[in-house]
Amino acid sequence: MGRILAIDFGTKRTGLAVTDEMQIIASGLTTVDTKELLQFLKHYVSTEKVERFVVGLPKQMDNTASESEVYIQKFLEKLSKSIPEIPVDRVDERFTSKMAFQTMIDSGLKKKQRQNKALIDEISATLILQSYLSSI
Template structure:
């Protein structure tokens, strides 16, 4: 059984989370500069079996696509071209950034640490992955 890798795609940075081999536990993996994302994924999939990519789907409250979806669509095309054997699923990512920030507060991180946007992106990817695992 391969891992599931979740991607919280952003214009500058992309948060990445991954499951264990049994697809039970979601853990934050890292945050990478978006321009290096495909290269990072190539390296990662060369070392680890990945069964599925989950990509966050930003939506408005009325269920329409968010303005950032325009940036994600070209990435999805690249992802499917580079990794044709790994399926891609989309997961609603509404409120993940707010939930990630609240998670940082709840875990006792100082104000300075909570300004770390890379950490917020990584936690957001983890929340996307957890929501998918719960729905399975």
């Protein structure tokens, strides 16, 4: 089995999370400058066995696509050309940023630490991945 890598895509920063090789535990990996995301993913899959990508699917409350979906679609096209051998699944990511922030509060992080947007993105990716794992 290979790892599953989750992507919480953002126009500036992108949060990443991965499973263990047995695909049981979702853990935050890092946050990457979105401009460097494809390069980071190419390097990561060359050193780790990745079975699947899971990318957040941002939706509005009325179930329509969020405005950021346009940027995600462009990224997905580049991803499928760069790393065509790894399939991509999508997961509804509504409320993940709010849940990530609440997780930070619940874990006792100080206000200064909770303002770290990169950490919020990484936790959001972990929540997306955990949601995916719960659905399979």
